[in-house]
Amino acid sequence: MQKYVSRFHYLTQDLQHKSHLEQVITACESGANWIQYRCFSKTEEQHLDELNRIAEVCDDWGTTLIITDHTSLLSKADIQGVHIEDLSADFTSIRKEIGPDKTLGASANTLDDIKRIAASGAVDYIGCGPFGVTLTKPNDYPILGLEGYKAIMAEMDILRIAIPIIAVGGITAANIDALADMGVHGVAVSAAINKSDNPASAFKEIYRKLH
Ligand SMILES: Cc1ncc(COP(=O)(O)OP(=O)(O)O)c(N)n1
Numbered sequence: 658m659q660k661y662v663s664r665f666h667y668l669t670q671d672l673q674h675k676s677h678l679e680q681v682i683t684a685c686e687s688g689a690n691w692i693q694y695r696c697f698s699k700t701e702e703q704h705l706d707e708l709n710r711i712a713e714v715c716d717d718w719g720t721t722l723i724i725t726d727h728t729s730l731l732s733k734a735d736i737q738g739v740h741i742e743d744l745s746a747d748f749t750s751i752r753k754e755i756g757p758d759k760t761l762g763a764s765a766n767t768l769d770d771i772k773r774i775a776a777s778g779a780v781d782y783i784g785c786g787p788f789g790v791t792l793t794k795p796n797d798y799p800i801l802g803l804e805g806y807k808a809i810m811a812e813m814d815i816l817r818i819a820i821p822i823i824a825v826g827g828i829t830a831a832n833i834d835a836l837a838d839m840g841v842h843g844v845a846v847s848a849a850i851n852k853s854d855n856p857a858s859a860f861k862e863i864y865r866k867l868h
Pocket residue numbers: 666668693695725740741742743744762763764765766783784785786787794796798823825845
């Protein structure tokens with residue numbers, strides 16, 4: 658079954674000055690319909706506690722909530738899916754574990770990654786990057802830039818691979834129009850919003866470009 662996948666994935670991040678819950682509230686108030694809770698700084702217990710608070714907020718706003726990596730938390734909180742960052746994950750097994758209804762996202766850097774993930778038939782969308790330089794996580798992968806997405810989308814077209822591609826990594830409002838022209842389904846953004854002086858305004862600027 659094909660699932661709805663947003664064109665704008667907002668990702669929380671570990672920040673000194675703002676909790677993930679506060680980031681989610683800002684995003685929801687700014688119009689987020691899809692949030693990925695991407696937290697790597699907590700124990701399992703703290704993670705679940707914050708996840709439940711975030712899930713309540715998302716439920717109130719009708720926002721889809723995806724968690725990064727912690728597949729086991731899917732059954733413990735009111736969340737709609739998981740994004741797996743491990744490129745070599747066994748997506749068929751993960752799909753069996755989470756059942757057919759939850760959204761499953763995967764990460765890719767190359768067309769070969771995309772081919773392999775799409776062939777599993779288990780994944781609903783692919784976050785593909787990095788588009789540009791990101792300080793959000795260490796990254797050894799080559800930057801794709803606009804030309805990289807253009808080439809990947811063209812090859813996918815030839816191979817008739819129809820899975821939604823979400824561009825990620827170093828994306829700002831200034832890149833959205835050009836990325837959309839490359840044929841990607843949407844974008845995932847973290848630092849350009851979270852590290853902005855005015856996250857709500859940064860969020861809305863990107864939102865307006867996409868809608
Ligand atoms: C929507 C979305 N896309 C990508 C990621 C993370 O991807 P990442 O793990 O960085 O991919 P690799 O660089 O490791 O291939 C995400 N969390 N969400």
